[in-house]
Amino acid sequence: MIDINIIRENPELVKSACANKNEPDVVDEILTADAERRALQAEGDELRHRQKELSSQVGAAFAGGDRELAEKLKAEAKALSDSVKALEEKQREAETRWSALLIKVPNIPADDVPVGDASANVILREWGSPPKFDFEPRDHIDLGDMLGMLDMELGAKVAGSGFSLLAGDGARMSRALIAMMLDIHRESGFLEIAPPFLANRQAMTGTAQIPKLEGDMYHFPEEDLFLIPTAEVPITNLHAGEMLREENLPIYYAGYTANFRREAGSYGADTRGLLRVHQFDKVELVKFSHPDKSWEEHESLLAQAEKVLQALELHYRVVLLATGDMSFASAKVYDIELWAPGEGRWLEVSSCSNFLDFQSRRANIRFRPESGGQVQFVHTLNASGVALPRLLVAIWESYQTARGTVQIPRALRPYMHGQEEISPRL
RNA sequence: GGAGAGGUGGCCGAGCGGCUGAAGGCAACUGCCUGCUAAGCAGUUGGGCGGGUUACCGUCCCCCGGGUUCGAAUCCCGGCCUCUCCGCCA
Numbered sequence: 001m002i003d004i005n006i007i008r009e010n011p012e013l014v015k016s017a018c019a020n021k022n023e024p025d026v027v028d029e030i031l032t033a034d035a036e037r038r039a040l041q042a043e044g045d046e047l048r049h050r051q052k053e054l055s056s057q058v059g060a061a062f063a064g065g066d067r068e069l070a071e072k073l074k075a076e077a078k079a080l081s082d083s084v085k086a087l088e089e090k091q092r093e094a095e096t097r098w099s100a101l102l103i104k105v106p107n108i109p110a111d112d113v114p115v116g117d118a119s120a121n122v123i124l125r126e127w128g129s130p131p132k133f134d135f136e137p138r139d140h141i142d143l144g145d146m147l148g149m150l151d152m153e154l155g156a157k158v159a160g161s162g163f164s165l166l167a168g169d170g171a172r173m174s175r176a177l178i179a180m181m182l183d184i185h186r187e188s189g190f191l192e193i194a195p196p197f198l199a200n201r202q203a204m205t206g207t208a209q210i211p212k213l214e215g216d217m218y219h220f221p222e223e224d225l226f227l228i229p230t231a232e233v234p235i236t237n238l239h240a241g242e243m244l245r246e247e248n249l250p251i252y253y254a255g256y257t258a259n260f261r262r263e264a265g266s267y268g269a270d271t272r273g274l275l276r277v278h279q280f281d282k283v284e285l286v287k288f289s290h291p292d293k294s295w296e297e298h299e300s301l302l303a304q305a306e307k308v309l310q311a312l313e314l315h316y317r318v319v320l321l322a323t324g325d326m327s328f329a330s331a332k333v334y335d336i337e338l339w340a341p342g343e344g345r346w347l348e349v350s351s352c353s354n355f356l357d358f359q360s361r362r363a364n365i366r367f368r369p370e371s372g373g374q375v376q377f378v379h380t381l382n383a384s385g386v387a388l389p390r391l392l393v394a395i396w397e398s399y400q401t402a403r404g405t406v407q408i409p410r411a412l413r414p415y416m417h418g419q420e421e422i423s424p425r426l
Numbered sequence: 427g428g429a430g431a432g433g434u435g436g437c438c439g440a441g442c443g444g445c446u447g448a449a450g451g452c453a454a455c456u457g458c459c460u461g462c463u464a465a466g467c468a469g470u471u472g473g474g475c476g477g478g479u480u481a482c483c484g485u486c487c488c489c490c491g492g493g494u495u496c497g498a499a500u501c502c503c504g505g506c507c508u509c510u511c512c513g514c515c516a
Contacts, residue, residue: 045484051496056445058444063444074496079496081495243436
């Protein structure tokens with residue numbers, strides 16, 4: 001969540017952030033609730049103060065042996081205690097109203113983020129060049145079928161539409177890619193994490209999937225647990241409620257998980273093959289940064305995700321998202337998109353975000369500056385490094401041959417026992 | 427799933443109805459001392475919220491949520507988590 005002081009001091013800034021992110025504007029409601037909450041607190045503090053004084057007088061009177069006085073004071077204190085309870089009830093309600101509103105305010109986009117919808121996104125650069133074919137390139141569905149790597153019908157058979165099933169060298173390549181990516185990140189100082197694939201409500205709220213995206217997640221009501229839509233949730237929440245040591249910052253984590261998204265309401269878009277599925281694998285990068293360093297960390301995080309694609313020699317581009325296209329919790333987002341020649345389009349495989357203190361405020365992740373002074377919130381960042389299904393799509397489509405085979409990228413071959421090519425199984 | 431033990435500050439750990447935001451220790455910081463290091467001596471050091479221009483004042487916080495009481499870290503109820511034993515199981 002954002003700092004209430006920003007709303008108090010600069011409501012217009014917050015209002016325009018809501019407008020630019022297409023979020024409902026509750027700023028005025030918050031200001032009203034805030035004033036109400038503060039008034040009730042002042043009143044309650046005063047009442048409690050008097051109650052404490054009285055009640056210590058009761059104790060003193062009993063200790064002094066003056067029973068009569070003690071009983072008299074006690075009766076007074078009882079009356080005061082009742083009014084404190086009544087007021088606390090009102091205070092709790094006001095507090096609840098206030099925080100329920102505050103949690104709906106999106107993060108404020110950074111100054112250098114373009115304002116507008118997706119059409120205002122800025123393509124920053126392209127890396128590599130699109131593969132050239134002297135034949136009509138096939139798409140990943142054909143290749144997956146021909147080479148026995150992908151079967152959407154079998155996925156649907158066991159789980160339903162939108163669940164993929166990889167087989168043979170498709171499954172092997174997926175596994176090899178995960179290992180390769182984790183190695184690349186480990187060499188750059190990221191600590192590998194294998195977290196739970198489920199998370200509780202508090203964790204989901206900490207990283208801001210709740211309240212906005214609650215309906216997009218698979219939920220188990222018995223335990224109030226959610227299947228994670230991204231490893232960002234369990235990994236960022238590793239340090240929830242903690243006071244970190246400044247000398248340990250920045251902290252880098254890399255984790256592989258499966259990810260689960262209901263994708264409710266997205267039927268009709270990207271429904272074919274691996275482009276948008278309910279369950280997919282991903283390697284995720286998460287950073288906890290000193291607030292003074294998070295913009296540098298954001299750039300190096302982007303570079304880290306790019307390392308994977310460069311190692312695989314894939315054609316990609318980096319896009320700076322406009323306000324209307326970025327997520328609720330982020331202040332600035334780069335997307336990395338891979339070129340998929342069979343689809344003839346760019347596919348998002350990574351989203352690289354700086355959340356500043358938006359998540360750490362919710363999850364209460366702080367540090368105490370060594371120079372003394374106020375406890376501060378750390379900054380959190382994350383990036384996919386990278387998402388598997390679309391990476392497979394881009395590899396298959398980019399590395400296909402006229403013979404209908406798929407070459408294995410050189411960097412990946414050690415992870416596949418030296419295999420160079422995927423051919424139809426006989 | 428059954429039985430027991432426990433969850434206290436940055437960390438360890440005492441307290442088990444009022445004088446406790448919390449002993450003691452560790453750690454950190456500041457002085458003194460010391461040729462450096464170490465040790466020693468003295469002192470300082472939690473967080474949230476609210477109020478005041480500052481020094482400051484008030485309130486809340488001893489896993490979480492309720493309750494009893496004039497008053498709760500301390501008593502009662504519910505939940506979560508950790509540990510030990512038994513059962514079951516990839």
